[in-house]
Amino acid sequence: MLIYTLKRLLQAIPTLLIVITISFFLMRVAPGGPFDGERQLPPEIEANLMAAYHLDEPLPMQYLRYMGNLLQGDFGPSFKYKDFSVTELIAQGFPVSLEIGGLAILLALIIGLPLGIAAAIRRNSTVDYVVMGTALTGIAVPNFVIAPIFALVFGVLLGWLPAGGWNGGALPNLVLPVVALSIQQIAYIARMMRASMIEVLGSHFIRTARAKGLNEGEVIWRHAIRPALLPVMSYLGPAIAGIITGSVVIEQIFGIPGIGRYFVQGALNRDYTLVMGTVVFYGVLIVLMNLIVDLLYSALDPQIRYDD
């Protein structure tokens, strides 16, 4: 198991190199630079800026410089947020995204799994239709529509919860963003759980269990749920990685200081170092999440062993 883990981590290195290289050069060939803005700068001043950030060097030089710094764990200073290094920004933004995203996934599991199971057991009943209909509505409405509606209705018109802001992660500030972020996840998880439950319930060993005279509740609890969770598990790894970096819309609408916005803002502002930093960080995150999921998978499914 340990050897397998190490091997996987080693394999991740070339992958990350590819990611870094592609992103680095894509970013640099993009038209526009970090200092292109409403105020056009006099040539002298622009030259000063370029020199200050080593942007006047040839591109391969810049690449080597970046890689060199990266090896020392230095993501460099942000172009836009000049008083902070990229490392500081990620260290500040990631926990926030993790909290929002983690809670949203948790909520989605707590609500989505039972719904999916119920729908599968009562397949083609009213319960099934209602659950799946609601789930599909959740999928069909983009969260950049849901989030502003939440903010307006519950934040402004009803005044029940803060309409935005982070406030150090205070509970009332968490509710709306987490719920808005989890709605689609609830829907996905419910659908997936339903599908895999149906599959498991139709399999031979469940039939055998029934034939042995176990009652239905026992069949479901003891035998069906665990294997049915496997596909949901493999969904969760990337979903977690995605949701914590990807709640861009939610972060923007609720003014939450997370990491997702850094990437989008960085890409749009040509904040080269910030974009690269988030890409590298995210690449590592994916590798780790996949690894964790695979390891958990083997824990849940005794048929899978990693000996190689």
Add this chain to the structure above:
Amino acid sequence: MPPDRTIVATGGRGKHDKMISKPCSKISRHLLATLGGITLAAFAIPAQAFSVNIANGAEPGTLDPQKTSGTWETRITRALFEGLVTYAKDGSLVPGLADRWEVGDDGKTYTFHLRDAEWSDGEPITAEDAVFALRRVLDPAIANQNANLYYPIVNARAINAGDKSADALGVEAVDSHTLRIRLSQPTAWFLQALAMTEAAPLPEHVIAKAAGWVQPGNTVSSGAFTLSEWQPQSRIVVEKNPHFHAADSVEVDKATFYPIDDAGSALNRFRTGEMDIAYSSVPSSRFAWARENLGDALRVGPLTAEYFYMFNLHDGQPLADKRVREALNLAVRRDVITDQILGQGQTPSFWYVPRNTANAPQGELDFADMPMDERMARAKALIQKAGYGPDHPLRLRLNYNTLEDHKKIAVAVAAMWKPLGVEVELINSEAAVHYATIREGNFEVARYGMVATINDPFDFLNAYADNGSASRSSGYHDAEYDALVAASTAELDPQKRRQLMTRAQQRLLDDYALLPLYDYVSVHLVSPDIQGWESNPMDVHPLRYLQESEQ
């Protein structure tokens, strides 16, 4: 960067915050503590404290006053650093750290007399600090974006280009309280440039010590407030500076700036009462609603900024033909854009320099009073004469940067040009690409918003003068225009200067070198509980003048 720098050194949570904040989950606490290095220390505010919450456009890129690039930053730096001269609440200039000054008869020597003032750590503020700041703002390594405003100082340009050392700058501390600045030529707007936070004296004794000197705990301030907390993307807190020279007159005890870049979100949070002031939070799409529902809180004011379409006049471009430029100008109904599409009180403009700029030139496009049908007839005739017709329509690219209002205006203008047989391709790109496209001259018509850095026509006129940014991009060259602008800069008599500027602008307009659309307005939200906040063309609203309404 020093590795041990924490993001928030002396974190503070006011009583008010404490009451509504519940403990966040353990995991986040843990992560915050380990990853962010954020320490939260309880901090007491006296009872009846007057604290102001401000929705402030975006997260500041920096609070180093010489590295800032936008209003969302200078709103904060202005509270921290006081200039030799500074702004009153109506945007006019008043004495700051200098309580008086003299200008030599030739207009080339400025002598400032500093008052007895202290940094917030008790150190005296001296003329040396002012010299230090002016040398630093011109240091190529600082790469200040407004450095050209200080080029009138002797040797400034050469220093900024790296050709001379900083000591050569024509700035000296005569004694600890007297500063002398020598200019290479008289400059009408020089005092305006000194009011910018870029030129404010800086604490050499602090900057020498720490690279991240504008961080809570490291920094000292000369302004009415000190920086007490900075959580990136979350909030910045400033508190009253007891060492400020006019501390007695400052009523605000604490102000919190929230970086809220989503206008809808800022508006929401203003409506719930969480924010007392919300800057630029009412997009045109919500303006009608806001006017009906927010009453006096909605503050619309003039702004020294111009919205125009830049034409590419380079040889071989379709707009190198003056007849085409005139036709395009004629066909645009500016009142439809200001009234129907924006509806926020913008002034349709037939000129280039916004009318509410101090000392603004007069004069306008020659067709300003012509009825619309006549204008259209003339425009059609001109387009035809230029060689375009149904078989050979004029095809134009119109670039704008991503923003709902820019899109709406571009769509409307394209529709207005349609009767001329002009086929417009709309190109939307994010700001970085848009401005790069303009810089490289790779456009035909491009949306441009020019905002004055100082309350003077200089920024506008200079842009189209020789080697100015707009001249380089658009290819506009006119020796007589250049001469008029140069003369106006050196002219110290306001009347004569205005005449020179009027003549300069008229050359630009008679050439139809650009397509002015409207003079901007500023749209902000200010709670009725706050007084001392005045609309003004510079859109500066120093915190030190805000007061609580007596109710």
Add this chain to the structure above:
Amino acid sequence: MTSESKPYSGEQSHGAPLPAGGPNPPRAPEPEAGAAPMGESLARDAWRRLSQNRAAMASLALLIAIIVVCIVGPWLLPWGLAEVDWNAFGTGPALEGAHYLGTDANGRDLLTRVLYGGRVSLSVALVASFVSLVIGVLYGAISGYLGGRVDNVMMRFVDIMYSLPFMFLVILLMVVFGRNIFLIYAAIGAVEWLDMARIVRGQTLALKRREFIEAAHALGVRDTKIVTRHLIPNAIGPVIIYVTLTVPKVILLESFLSFLGLGVQEPLTSWGVLISEGVDMMESAPWMLLVPSFFLAATLFCLNFLGDGLRDALDPRTR
């Protein structure tokens, strides 16, 4: 879907029930386990079962209706895509002026724009899904059919691709090459083919051991022909299911890009663009949000129901 290609939680990740693990995946039961080659009778059988699924059939009908309206509608309406009614800026639904669903802030007819936007959204969805289909199917089939070392290398590549932050790359591509509708097609298609490749590979692995392939081999049929004539047609069941799940995913992805300001250029529009315009106006002009949202939601709703129905109909295990 269980790929790493979707950093953005809601926008594009889509809970398709087909599993696909991470790199070096310990797999949950893959389609290969059950889906048998689908012959004529099987197709008819599947259709019979699908037609008994009322939800799926209603979805199919509504979907067809939406597509027809989007294609035909603009020709029947009096207003053009970019035509401005100078007397009606941001007016509500009214018969007057033939703005049945009102106008946008530029005085353009909303219904007309929603239908044109539907053309764009649907065509992005179809083309992008098609791109992913072609790449994914060919790649998966070749990899599975050739097997051995080639298969190993090709799947290793897919694993590497899975680790790329794809959503980031799409945004970077849009930033680099500008907002071009063809680029949206290509970029989204390039993101979505990985799952498809895996599914088809699994199918192929299962199929190639079957008698009729072996027989073709024995008869000396060329490899390319075996892949295109025998393997791909026989793997079609799961592929269809997957496509019905890809289409809504792509529509959401496109609308997400639009929300970030990276959508199609004016005067073209899409449902995503219209919705993000409408969100700003939801208090003062709710119809500007509701109309395009309704079309988008209805389409996604139908596609998902249809996808579920297809899976139930095509997958023998769920009988």
